[in-house]
Amino acid sequence: MVKEIEIVLLPHEVTDETVLYRKASESLKTALKRIKDVKIVKRSIDARSRKVVYRVKAEVYIDENNTPEIFSVNYPNVSDKKPVLIVGAGPAGLFAALRCIELGLKPVLLERGKDVRQRRRDLALINKNGLINPESNYCFGEGGAGTYSDGKLYTRSNKRGDVQYVLRTFVAHGAEEDILIDARPHIGTNKLPQIITAIRENILNAGGEVHFDTKVTELLIEAGSIKGVKTADGNIFTAEALILATGHSARDVFRLLRRQGLSIEAKSFALGVRIEHPQSIIDQAQYHCAVRDPYLPPSYYSLVEQVDQRGVFSFCMCPGGIIAPCATGYDEIVVNGWSPSKRNNPYANSGTVVQVNLTDVSNPEDPFSLLDYQAETERRAWTAGGGNLVAPAQRMIDFVNGKLSNDLPSNSYLPGAKSADLRDVLPDEIHSRLQKALPAFGRKMKGYFTNEAILVGVESRTSSPVRIPRDRETLQHPQAKGLFPCGEGAGYAGGIVSAAIDGMNCADAVKKLLT
Known part of the structure; x- marks a missing residue:
């Protein structure tokens, strides 16, 4: 019993x-x-x-024993089955590939970046020398942005699909079983590369294909139907179905679709800064203690405030974490956060952002209007930092008071931070609302509003500023049969788990098309 x-x-x-x-x-x-x-x-x-x-x-x-569950996978061989092209090897693409195999389809995965092992070298150059490889960075490469940006698995996506299935798949590929029971499951950037590698090996062992350093430059469309893709090296891959899962930072893909006459549309997103406190301040506030109990993990927080009819909220909070440089181009600053599995760094950081709407741009009918808004803010951050991925930053109370910080607190951002007035970086509608929200957050959480906290600009890749339309029932682009826009980049997901679920849903839709 x-x-x-x-x-x-x-x-x-x-x-x-x-x-x-x-x-x-x-x-x-x-x-x-x-x-x-x-x-x-x-x-x-x-x-x-x-x-x-x-x-x-x-x-x-x-009065009865529990039989321990064995987490394993046994995928069928699909080497001679019908191919499905999957562009992008982030969570959406990888889980789409696994689902294709389960459905008896052969995934052919095309990734513009490098595998996780090679990717580490490019990340080292970013952090140590401020050098960006536009094809291999924190956003591009095997595993996508999630591989080297924390692995938080908390989601509200239950209505979209089976969250537990996604978590169990991660466990079957090497994740700790704790992610199945924790209210806020987390893998950790240090452990994700091995898990992603295991997923790739299972795709290959099942007869699928994985191609790195393979950038798609053209969709092959005949009579309104997908026939394949052409890549930067001139190779052509053919298939009747294409799952496009390129992530929120693949701006060239949005422009590629527009050049080929396929509709896209601007989509609201959120923009702001990444705020970092000493972890001890967050622990004291959340656990009501002078020193955190060693049996408790570093604490997190979630804050939201309505300011001038618009939400200001914390996003992607990383206890015991690190602020990472996540630019994908040479003249931009983009920051994000991640934590190792033990979350044992001395800082806590969180994106703190404001909703950006079409009313914030003068040409809302332009599908690139919010993308351009995003990119311009990132360029201003680059200019304010002075280059080499040095980020503009300000102490929290100084920011609210409109004062340039005389110095900056120690922080986790490795390329370095430079004192700057973030009014020169953030659009007025973002800056003014953050100024009002931060003291309000301080009233909600003791110790939060302090000059020991640093604001690092800019947190701008919260989600895609572009949506690629798709039919609600078939999940296909309305102008291209066999084209399945998928995941965060297409505007249908907002994190690792929701992207994985969307990838599986697209694979299911592909099966219906090809059957």
């Missing part, structure tokens, strides 16, 4: 099996000797009161 219970545990009790069994016995009023196993299926931290606890949902096995 298996029964489900909900119990409350102190931080030091959550890994103590003896306490877990005793609590289960007390909750069910069942003799301890009858309990054969207690399996935690969900756990979350409750820090609403001064006494921080874990809330745990568990399955209790009474």
Whole structure:
């Protein structure tokens, strides 16, 4: 017999099996000797009161043993099956490929960047020398932007597909099983490359193809139907279906579609800065303590405020994290954040952004209007930083008071930060709302509003400023049969899990087309 219970545990009790069994016995009023196993299926931290606890949902096995689940994959061989082109090897592309294999289709994955191992060298040049490879960076390459930007798996995408299936697939490829039970699952940038490599190896072992350093420069369309693609090296890949999963930073792909007469449209996004505090300040505020309990992880926060009829909110919060340089071009500054699996760095950072709407541009009918708005802000950040990926930055209270910071606090941004007035970087509608929101955030969270915090500009790649339209039922572009816009870059996802789900949904739609 298996029964489900909900119990409350102190931080030091959550890994103590003896306490877990005793609590289960007390909750069910069942003799301890009858309990054969207690399996935690969900756990979350409750820090609403001064006494921080874990809330745990568990399955209790009474008078019967629990058979441990084995996470493995056994994909069929599809080497001689019908090919499906997948452009982009981020979460959407990789999960689309895996789903194609399950459906008996052969994925042919084309990635403009390098594999994860080679990519590391380009990231080292970015961080140490401020040198950008426009084809291999934090955004482009195997695994996409998610590989080297944290691996946070928290999502609200349950209505779009099976979140647990995505998490279990990650576990089957090497992720810790904790991601199946944590309320805010996280893999960590240090562990993601091995997982992504394992996914690629399974694609290849099943007879799929993966091509790196392969940039698509033309879609081959005849009589309104996809026939294949041409790449920068002159090669042609043919197929009747193409899943376009190129990510939110592939601006050349948007322009390629427009040149070929395919419709695209401007889409609202969010823009702001990345804010970094000492992690100790966040822990003290959220855990109501002077020093964080060693049994508790570094704390996170989520803040939102309405300012002048527009939302200002924290985004992609990284406890124990690092601010990363995520530009994809030579004359732009873009920042993001990531954390290692242990989240043991001394800083906490979060994107803090304001919604950008079509009303913010003079030519809203232009599909590139918000992309140009985004790019211009990134160029101003480059100019304010002075080059070599040095980012413009300001202390928090100085920012609100319109004062140039005399110096900057130590921070995690490796290319370096330069004191600047962020009014010279951010559009007025963004800057003014951030100025009003930060003190309000400070009233919500003790210690948040401090000059020990640094604002680093700019956080601009929160989502794609362009949407590639697709039919709601078939998921195909209305002007090109067999073209399936997919994931964040197409405007249909907002993170690793939602992108993975969208990739699988597109693979399902491809199967319907080709059957």
